[in-house]
Amino acid sequence: MTRLSTLAALLLGLSTTSQSLAADIKIGEINSYSGLPAFTEPYRKGWQMAVDEINAAGGIRGDTLVVISRDDNGKPGDAITAANELVAREGVVMLTGSFFSNVGLALGDFARQKKVFYLAGEPLTDAMVWSKGNDYTFRLRPSNYVQAAMLAEEAAKLPAKRWATIAPNYEYGQSAVAVFKELLKKARPDVEFVGEQWPPQGKIDAGSVAQAVEATKPDAILNVTFGADLVKLVREGTTRGLFRDRAVVSFLTGEPEYLDPLQADAPQGWIVTGYPWYGIDTPAHKAFLDAYKARYNDYPRLGSIVGYALVKSAAAILTKAKSTDTADLIAAARGIAVDTPFGPITFRAADHQSTLGAFVGKTAVRDGKGVMVDFTYRSGNDVLPAEADAAKLRP
Structure with missing residues (x-):
């Protein structure tokens, strides 16, 4: 009997120990790594740093946070294939990420159909949380509306009346132009838009675009291009004198992902949104900057902030939730407060949009590099519609 009692006690102890071992909580992450490495590689570094910090601090109530990442190649179809695999095979409890707005919208619809929690990081189209918003989708980055409101406020102060626009011909570009037009005309009914150019994303013919815009004789230009397209447009437009004596407002x-490649060719005096990491003097950002530099021996880009804040937000939601069930994650995410390198943010309950803001300033060249000067940080709280009004924009 003594031997049997001892064996039973041993088995019970082993059972108790196995139950107390930390489990893995897996989240899926999908992004356009091969399509836009200038943004997504710093983004990956940001979320990897956040994962390590979270697990070093005890994980999610003692469980280890694991991120399983996939490349969507910038294609909605590939993103959906990855999402299916992550949910069905890997057993992730939520999806996160994506860059391009059309990809984000596809993942949002997948989340709605499959009843999976989705925390979008970068997609900027307002449709993510408004016209095509759903219970399962939340968004981190300041939207097109938020950035357009900040830029339109500055644009309205200019004497310019005739405007031309240049934007990539897909959801993000179309949405950004539409909301900027709406907000600028509301502030300045006297302005008119005299020309639009819609180059395909990643395939801009900068010479033709510059020539077409010049032909409309605008007083000012709204630019929404980014990445390699922006570099081509700036250099070709500068050569042709397109920007001479004209105001430019630019999303x-x-x-730094987009300004750094231009080096001394960076435009000067453009009104822009961006990330002046070298000039932000707050304790939260300093702590992030020091940790990032120590880990990677490099300075962060805006993607680094997005990746870091995205995983910190996911961890906060998982920690607050009663379980990893989708309904509990949704309940936890509504109204949750999260600390970020830009300061505290909230995911609004009414429309699932976070209050993360953006820096607005002007471009300049210093020491052979493009920088932002005269910048200020504007919280999303400053410009987002009231939650009651935003709720009316949802289906």
């Missing part, structure tokens, strides 16, 4: 151009 995203102040982000």
Whole structure:
């Protein structure tokens, strides 16, 4: 009997120990790594740093956070294939990520159909949380509306009345132009838009675009291109004198991913949104900057912030939720507060949009590199519609 009692106690102890061992909580991450490495590689570094910090601090209530990542190649179809695999085979409890707005919308619809929680990182189209929003989809980055509102406020101060626009011909570009037009005309009914150019994303014929815009004789230009297209447009437009004596307002151009490649060719005096990492003097950002530099021996890009804040947000939701069931994740995410390198943010309950903001300033060249100057940080709270009004924009 003594031997049997001892064996039973041993088995019970082993059972108790196995139950107390930390489990893995897996989240799926999908992004356009091969399609836009200038943004997604710093983004990957950001979320990897966040994962390590979270697990070093005890994980999710003692469980290890694991991120399983997939490349969508910038294609909605590939993103859906990856999402199916992550949910069905890998058993992830939520999906995160994506860059391009059309890809994000596809994943949002997948989340709705499959009843899976989806935390979008980068897609900027307002449709993500408004006209095509759903219970299962939340978004981190400041939307086209948020950035357009900030830029339109500055644009309205200019004497310019005749505007031309240049934007990539897909969901992001179309949405950005539409909301900028709406907000600028609301602030300045006297302005008119005299020309539009819609180059295909990643395939801009900068010479033809510059020539067509010049033919409309605008007083000012709205630019929404980014990446390699932006580099081509800036260099060709500068050569042709397109920007001489004209105001330019530009989404995203102040982000180091897109400003750095231009070096001394960077435009000067453009009104932009961006990330002046070298000039942000807050404790939260300093702690992030120091940790990032120590880990990677490099400075962060805006993608680094997005990746880091995305996983920190996912971890906060998982920690608050009663379980990893989708319904509990949704309940936890609505109204949750999260600390980020830009300061505290909230995921609004009414429309699932976070209040993460953006820096607005002007471009300049210093020491042979493009930088942002005269910048200020604007919280999403400053410009987002009231939650009651935003809720009416959803299906």
